[in-house]
Each structure stands twice: as structure tokens, then as C-alpha cells.
Amino acid sequence: MNVLSQNTTIEETSELFQTIASAARLEILLAIGAGEACVCHLESMLGYRQAYISQHLMALRKAKIIESRREGRYIYHRLRKPELLDVIRQAAAFTDSKTLAAPTPAKDCCCPKCIS
Numbered sequence: 243m244n245v246l247s248q249n250t251t252i253e254e255t256s257e258l259f260q261t262i263a264s265a266a267r268l269e270i271l272l273a274i275g276a277g278e279a280c281v282c283h284l285e286s287m288l289g290y291r292q293a294y295i296s297q298h299l300m301a302l303r304k305a306k307i308i309e310s311r312r313e314g315r316y317i318y319h320r321l322r323k324p325e326l327l328d329v330i331r332q333a334a335a336f337t338d339s340k341t342l343a344a345p346t347p348a349k350d351c352c353c354p355k356c357i358s
């Protein structure tokens with residue numbers, strides 16, 4: 243018998259860490275944690291191509307880590323549970339450098355949140 247099948251919490255926690263583990267996804271989560279954001283806003287914050295960011299957003303949404311809402315032409319993404327930021331910050335505290343740089347503000351972004 244598979245031990246893990248009796249202990250879905252462990253399995254789910256492992257999946258959660260695997261899903262968020264890449265540097266790009268951590269950056270996206272930290273950026274979204276600073277306030278809900280559309281893909282063009284994330285592009286101007288992080289400097290990645292939109293297609294690359296969208297691909298990660300899709301995986302994060304599928305894993306129910308983020309949720310999205312549409313407003314006009316824009317789709318805004320946010321953390322489903324903002325407490326995830328604490329988990330990431332606490333994980334960073336175990337590293338040698340100990341602190342996470344604050345997300346850089348978006349520049350040259352023309353989403354409604356930036357131009358309003």
C-alpha cells in the first residue's frame with residue numbers, strides 16, 4: 243500500500259512546494275503579494291516576457307495558489323491565501339542572505355492601476 247495515499251496532507255504540501263519552487267514563480271508570487279496585478283504589470287515589474295509569465299500564472303492558478311478576476315480588458319491575479327507570503331519570507335530567512343529584496347515597482351506600465 244502506498245503510504246502517501248493515507249497521508250494526503252504531506253502529498254499536498256509537497257506539491258505546493260514543488261509548484262512554487264522556481265525562482266520565477268517566487269518572484270511572481272512576491273510581486274502579486276504586493277497587490278493584485280495584471281500580466282502586463284508583472285511584465286514591467288519583473289522584466290520577463292508576457293508569454294513566460296502567463297505560463298507560470300496558469301500553473302499557479304491550476305494549483306489554486308492564485309485566483310484571477312477580469313475587469314474590462316484586464317485580468318488581475320492575486321494570492322488566494324496571502325499568508326503564503328509569510329511562508330516564502332520565512333523560507334528566505336533560512337538562507338545566508340536572510341532578506342528578500344522588495345519587489346521593484348512597475349515602470350512604463352500602462353495598466354489601469356498605473357495610469358489612474
Ligand SMILES: [Zn+2]
Nearest residue numbers: 283351353356
Ligand atoms: Zn501597471
